[in-house]
Amino acid sequence: MSLLEQHEEENGIKLNDTGKYFILGASRWMKFFAIFMIIILSLMLLVALMMGAALSQMASVYNEGASTIAMGGASFGVGTVIFAALLYVYPIYALLKFANISKRGIHTGDSELFNDAFRYLKGFFQYMGILIIIFIGIYLVFFIAIGFGAAIGGAM
Secondary structure, eight states, X not given: OOHHHHHHHHHSOOOOXXXXXXXXXXHHHHHHHHXXXXXXXXXXXXXXXXXXXXXXXXXXXXXXXXXXXXXXXXXXXXXXXXXXXXXXXXXXXXHHHHHHHXXXXXXXXXXXXXXXXXHXXXXXXXXXXXXXXXXXXXXXXXXXHHHHHHHHHHHO
8 A cells, every 4th residue: 555545544534323324314304305395396387287277267268368468477477387396306306316325325335326425415505506696696686677667767
């Protein structure tokens, strides 16, 4: 064994039984959370489809011009709900992969599986961080637009 390999082995991170216990507990909760979110997203999509069907039925009762406007609004609402649900597919997938792979990696003692699990956890946090930054930017644009609108409205 070379001096470098010995140094890496001495300074490497060792996972003791307490650490394994905590990671197994966290992976169980992540799996629960991911399954719960799959149920919530399924309900969101179901409600979006039912909302679209109900609004199209209601729009058919009214005259043709109002029906077209109502269908445009209904389509936008349904599309927004479906888009919001699709945004969370990857984070849920990453949480499920982390939960399953980390559990398998700990039980088998395979450090490659364990490292792969943390790759999914990193992907989850990276995706959610980028999503949060995008939403903060959208909110800032809305607040600036509202401020300009209020300033223009107040000047009139």
